[in-house]
Structure formats: structure tokens, C-alpha cells
Amino acid sequence: MRTVAFVTTGHEVLRGHTVNTNAAWLARHATDAGARVRSVRTVGDDLDDLVAALEEAAREASTVVVTGGLGPTEDDRSREALARVLGVPLEDDPAAWAGVERYFVRAGRPPAPMQRRQALVPRGAEVLDNDEGTAPGLLARRGDTTFVLLPGPPREMQAMFRRHVLPRWRAQGGLDETASRVVWTAGAPESEIAAAIEDLMRAPEPVVGTHPDEGEVAVRLLARGPAAVARADATVAEVVRRLGAHVVSTDEETRVAHAVVALLRARRRVLTTAESLTGGLVARMVCAVPGASEAFRGGWVTYADAWKARALGVDPALIARDGAVSEAVARAMAEGARQRGDADLAVATTGVAGPGPDARGVEAGTVHVAVATPAGTDHRLLRLPLPRLTVQRRAAVAALDLVRRVLLRG
Amino acid sequence: MRTVAFVTTGHEVLRGHTVNTNAAWLARHATDAGARVRSVRTVGDDLDDLVAALEEAAREASTVVVTGGLGPTEDDRSREALARVLGVPLEDDPAAWAGVERYFVRAGRPPAPMQRRQALVPRGAEVLDNDEGTAPGLLARRGDTTFVLLPGPPREMQAMFRRHVLPRWRAQGGLDETASRVVWTAGAPESEIAAAIEDLMRAPEPVVGTHPDEGEVAVRLLARGPAAVARADATVAEVVRRLGAHVVSTDEETRVAHAVVALLRARRRVLTTAESLTGGLVARMVCAVPGASEAFRGGWVTYADAWKARALGVDPALIARDGAVSEAVARAMAEGARQRGDADLAVATTGVAGPGPDARGVEAGTVHVAVATPAGTDHRLLRLPLPRLTVQRRAAVAALDLVRRVLLRG
Numbered sequence: 001m002r003t004v005a006f007v008t009t010g011h012e013v014l015r016g017h018t019v020n021t022n023a024a025w026l027a028r029h030a031t032d033a034g035a036r037v038r039s040v041r042t043v044g045d046d047l048d049d050l051v052a053a054l055e056e057a058a059r060e061a062s063t064v065v066v067t068g069g070l071g072p073t074e075d076d077r078s079r080e081a082l083a084r085v086l087g088v089p090l091e092d093d094p095a096a097w098a099g100v101e102r103y104f105v106r107a108g109r110p111p112a113p114m115q116r117r118q119a120l121v122p123r124g125a126e127v128l129d130n131d132e133g134t135a136p137g138l139l140a141r142r143g144d145t146t147f148v149l150l151p152g153p154p155r156e157m158q159a160m161f162r163r164h165v166l167p168r169w170r171a172q173g174g175l176d177e178t179a180s181r182v183v184w185t186a187g188a189p190e191s192e193i194a195a196a197i198e199d200l201m202r203a204p205e206p207v208v209g210t211h212p213d214e215g216e217v218a219v220r221l222l223a224r225g226p227a228a229v230a231r232a233d234a235t236v237a238e239v240v241r242r243l244g245a246h247v248v249s250t251d252e253e254t255r256v257a258h259a260v261v262a263l264l265r266a267r268r269r270v271l272t273t274a275e276s277l278t279g280g281l282v283a284r285m286v287c288a289v290p291g292a293s294e295a296f297r298g299g300w301v302t303y304a305d306a307w308k309a310r311a312l313g314v315d316p317a318l319i320a321r322d323g324a325v326s327e328a329v330a331r332a333m334a335e336g337a338r339q340r341g342d343a344d345l346a347v348a349t350t351g352v353a354g355p356g357p358d359a360r361g362v363e364a365g366t367v368h369v370a371v372a373t374p375a376g377t378d379h380r381l382l383r384l385p386l387p388r389l390t391v392q393r394r395a396a397v398a399a400l401d402l403v404r405r406v407l408l409r410g
Numbered sequence: 411m412r413t414v415a416f417v418t419t420g421h422e423v424l425r426g427h428t429v430n431t432n433a434a435w436l437a438r439h440a441t442d443a444g445a446r447v448r449s450v451r452t453v454g455d456d457l458d459d460l461v462a463a464l465e466e467a468a469r470e471a472s473t474v475v476v477t478g479g480l481g482p483t484e485d486d487r488s489r490e491a492l493a494r495v496l497g498v499p500l501e502d503d504p505a506a507w508a509g510v511e512r513y514f515v516r517a518g519r520p521p522a523p524m525q526r527r528q529a530l531v532p533r534g535a536e537v538l539d540n541d542e543g544t545a546p547g548l549l550a551r552r553g554d555t556t557f558v559l560l561p562g563p564p565r566e567m568q569a570m571f572r573r574h575v576l577p578r579w580r581a582q583g584g585l586d587e588t589a590s591r592v593v594w595t596a597g598a599p600e601s602e603i604a605a606a607i608e609d610l611m612r613a614p615e616p617v618v619g620t621h622p623d624e625g626e627v628a629v630r631l632l633a634r635g636p637a638a639v640a641r642a643d644a645t646v647a648e649v650v651r652r653l654g655a656h657v658v659s660t661d662e663e664t665r666v667a668h669a670v671v672a673l674l675r676a677r678r679r680v681l682t683t684a685e686s687l688t689g690g691l692v693a694r695m696v697c698a699v700p701g702a703s704e705a706f707r708g709g710w711v712t713y714a715d716a717w718k719a720r721a722l723g724v725d726p727a728l729i730a731r732d733g734a735v736s737e738a739v740a741r742a743m744a745e746g747a748r749q750r751g752d753a754d755l756a757v758a759t760t761g762v763a764g765p766g767p768d769a770r771g772v773e774a775g776t777v778h779v780a781v782a783t784p785a786g787t788d789h790r791l792l793r794l795p796l797p798r799l800t801v802q803r804r805a806a807v808a809a810l811d812l813v814r815r816v817l818l819r820g
Contacts, residue, residue, distance in 0.1 A: 016447075018434070020429070025426065040452040288802065303707055388700060
């Protein structure tokens, strides 16, 4: 069994100025490859701390992967820490220097003198080429432990992990059969999703968890060991069966906006948008999907009542009677947008994002979404006692989810 | 000097299914309070691993803060690990149980039998009330080391850190004088910002770093020790002087959209939007700011050429001649939107988000933004060889930044 411990260096993480996305990326890719991730450590650039972290990690795992600390400055101490752990000197390595020079030739400028540090290699360590930056990686063994040092910039780290680390692991074996799956859902809160699959979440294998993400909820599954793929697929099928229409996709990339664009393209329908509360977010989520232009030509943000009347033709008397945050106005916005927007379907949002109630006393978090089609108009009322941005985000997801459900109906 | 080491538990982080935002939040708040954060460790729920992590952390820091592992299930082992480290038994604690019961009375449902685990307390440890959830926190000392155990859900963890941990630290002293500052910038790439303050970034104190975030670039400063506030403020003044018009604000919350809304409100101007490439993102960023309705009434997403012509009055012959992604069309979109949108200013975006070039062969990443006012129209051309979502995000920031610069001019 291949066990892995990660050591990430960097004061920016310790000061809380950046979130440690390298650790999450590495943990996911190592797990999906079939390794067992035992721990993640983050330390600063103190040499003793780094050495201690490497030693601790080596007690826990057969492979220790270090990110960061390979730059050209004196704060970059991962090379020295590795040399100390191996008990060997750091030596100037001509091959490593050639790699640094090649990078600068491609970049069209000469290396600075301090770049010379990046060609220092602990005696006996292997140099890993870095095509994307100046810092070569390093690989060395001590007894049964392998140390891998990768640069900190995410693009370089990811490219080198894929190129140098994963192929070695696959060649050497020791990886579990592993199947990692996701079921994306929309339209139900996490608590409802979790309640429907509580027994699956409690079972030891596959591991099943719910993860809310920007208003949608992912159900993630991880099966390991013999027949992992078959067990994961069987559990996915059961999750999909139980969650029914809440399921958006079983594909990592396909979230609610992608599902809506795919359905619109498959059915050759065009959507338009009329957004008050969400202020353009629904259109933005649609336009973020490649190929959206086949399914979306344009829409309106009608934040003020006058815009709802002028752009969408909503009767000002209706707004005066029911208020802009009402079922009747949501329906009228969607119907007006569909007629004026040269579209088959229109989705509308209106609500109170907060922090306070609106001028008529409608509570913050009250949201109406409506979807108009030639066959009629669907409406949903949501009550979201949440912060402003969360209300807007959840409302946009609910609006797209209502489009999805209407499209699925026929 | 108060040194802190964090231990976060949770398989979801080790599998890469969630990014460790608890660690970033804690690191930032501890640093800003004047503590020195030495390390962050993430481990799973194996009791030996947890005990080892607590011991390692205790060797590095006088305060060890653990998050997670306080739930009611058998996988929640932080209580046991603490008891093991302290060398004391776990005992049923009536006060802790009373706290759990109080939570369930408020929640209007009875505690499950397994909740009883949450009232187990290592002998001699102090129970920290949790008003937001079921898991009480724990605090215990061993020699010079203080261990603090907080629940994993971020809202509960944050509330308890503020309520139980920070006041104790302040009362006990040992905190550095600390001044943490940010200078938000827009309109220049990170490399240009960094080049202008390179010497400040190289100086040992205050620590200065650049952090790109969703198309804007933060310059973050941290000064510690005597006169930290004065040194931080002097450096902020120097950064602001050097970066000039790129500076959006020196306030954590005020990013480019906030600055635009504040300027519009102060000058009693109304903005409208005409978005092609950004698909509603500019409007969405404006509407995310509380109070936006005073400065923004509505706008258009004109993704298709027909919408640009019909909604904004852009001459179809112009689109045919120059293409939709052109300076002339960007200007015409902004001018049309201003006239039809009942607004003082209008901002327009058009471009190729990619991945490929458009039908006329305009390269992905080509972006035109324009801002129309009664005094004339400003235009910017950007070339952003970046992924689709990044192009859209950078274009939206550039559009808002051009509005900001036009407003500052008069």
C-alpha cells in the first residue's frame, strides 16, 4: 500500500493570506490514483521546522511530497532540508543548471545570479525537469522512504506531479483499486440530501459524503480495494435512484448551468433571462458554459421597478399592488421576457437579498423564481435566511434548476 | 511570545474533497491578534495519528488549537486524543451534558443517545460552551502547553474562537503588537504591481506580498513588534503613492465593485451595463454590493449580434464591417446603452472568451471594454491568453475599473 504525507511550505498559508489549494489538489489526485493520504503539514521557511516536518512525515508514510521552497532566494530552504534529512551535502549540479538555463532561453532573458541556488542538489538525488518554471524538482530515497520536492506555483506543481510522480507510482505499484465518483444535485438543501442517503453515509464502504458548493450539493463517493469500481457504480446508482429529480449529473464538470445548456442545445431551445435579485448571475452562469451562445442570445437585469415595466412590460399597477417581490411579478417578468426576448423559455428572479427587509417589509431571503414556456409558467417561492451573497447564489441555482426541471418535463 | 500550532482533523481534507478553509481562517485571525503561527497539520481520525499530531504540535508551540473530531460518532476522536496526551481518563461531565441538552431544547428536538459521547471530558479539562451547535469545546493545560479543542463546522469554530480563545489570549498577554493591512488594486497585472514595490517586498519588515484574487490584486502587509502600526501605515502610504491610480482601496471589504458603487452614490450617478463577453458578470458584481440599487437600475446581456442591434441600437452594418469583437462595437454598445438605459454612464464588454478564436478568427482572450458618459467614450483593449472563466472575470474587473477611473476623473 502506498501511503503519502504532504508537506507544504509557505508563510502566506501560515498567515492565512492564502488558502492551501495545493494541498487539496494533491490530496485529491493522490487519492484518486489509489494512494492513501495520511497527513498534510504546513510549515514556514525555518530550516529546523522543515527538517522536523520531513522527519515526522517520513514516520507516517512511504512517500513524502514537499511543495514550495525551491525558489532562488534564501527563504527557499526545501533543498537544504532534504540534504539534512538525507545526511548528504548540497552540490552544484550541471544538469539542473542546464535545465534552469533552458527555461531562461525560452523566456528570452538571462538567469539572475541568485538562480544558481536552484541548481543545488543533495548528493545522489534525482533532478526532475520543470518545463513551466525555473525550479527543478528533486527526488531522493532514504531506506523505504521516497522524498519528492515540487515547486509551489500550482501550475508548475500540477504539471510535475502528473509528469514525474504519477507515472512512477503506477510503474511501481502498491496503489489501491480506487473509484471516485460524484453526484451533483440542485433544488434541495444539504440536510434533505443527507437524510435521503443517511444509511449509505454511515456505511464504512464506499465512503459517501455531502459537500455543499455555491448553492449546489455534491454527493461524493470513494471506494477502495477489490471491485472498487463495481461497488462505487452500484452506490452511485442507488444514490441517483433515491435522489430522483434532484440529480443534475454524475459528472464532475456538469453542474446545473452545464446541464441546462446541454438540455437547451439537445432540444434546440433558446433561453432568456430577466433578473432582479440575482443581478445578472443567472446569465453569467449560463455564459460561463462553453457553447452557451447556441442556447442563450441575451437577457435583462431589471433591478429597478421602472426597468421591469419598461424592458419587460410588467404592469406598473401589478407592481404597485403586489410589490416587486411577489409571485405575480415574477411570473409577469418571465412571460414578458419570453415574448420580448426572441426565446422559447424565459427565467425570472425577484427577491430581497438583504441584509434588511425591503420597503414593503418583505423579509430578507424571500425569493420568487419563475420559468415561462409556451405551455405555461412555473413558479417557486424560496425562503433563505442567509447572507446577501448566499441568497443571490442560491436563488440563481434555484432559477436554473427550475429551468432544468421544466426542460426535463418535455 | 505566543506561538500557535493548528491541528485540523478530517478525512474530507485528506481526500481533497474540501479545501481547508478552517486553517486559513484560524491562521489569519491568530496572526492578526498578534500570535505567531508555527504550523498547520491535517490528519484523519486514527487515534494514534491524532495523538502524534498533538505531541508534534506541542513541541513547536505554546498553544495547540485542534478543530474537528468533537462530533457524536466513533470517528470523532479528538476528546480521546486529548485525554491520552494529558494522561487522564475521559469522564462523563454533567455540565457538558447540560450544554448539549440546552442546544437540543433550543433546536426543539431530543438529543440522540450517541450525543452522550459529546459530554465526555478529559479529567480536569475546561468545557467551552458552544451556542451554535452540539459539540462543546475543551481547554486543558499540560506544563506550559495549552490545548484548545474546537468543533469543525466553520460557523461554530469561528464563534468559539472569538468568544473563548481570543479574550483569553488578550487577558494573558504575550501577543505581538501587530498591524495587518491590505491595498486592493485593479487594472494592472500582478507582475506590474510587484515590480513597482519590489524593494518593499524584499525588506524583512513589514512583510509585503502580492495576492491575485479573482482578477484584482491585493498587496498585503504585516508588521509585528514595537511601533507595528506606525510602520505598517508608513508602508501603506508608500505603496499607495507608488501604485497611484491602480489603488482601489485600503480596506479589506472595498474591492473594485464596491469602489464603483460608492463613487456612483457619492456623485449621484447611475450606471447601466451592456455585456456580451462577460454575460452578466459586471451587473452581478455591482448588485452584490449592498446599496447598489441607488446606483444601478438595470442593464442588458447582449450575447448575440441581433441583441446588440435590437436592444442597444448597434448598427448591424457596423457589426458586419468590424465584427462584434471590435473597438467600434464596444463603443457603440456603451453609447446605445447609455441613451436607452436611463443612466449617466454605461459600460460595455465584448470579446472572445475562448477556448478557440471566434468565427472571424479573432483570438481567444481579445477583450474590448468601453465606458460612455455625456463627455465622451473611453475604450480599453485587453489581450488575456487565459482560460475562459479567467478571461470573463478579468474583463469584468477591467470594465469596472474603467468606470472607476472615468468617475475619478470628474
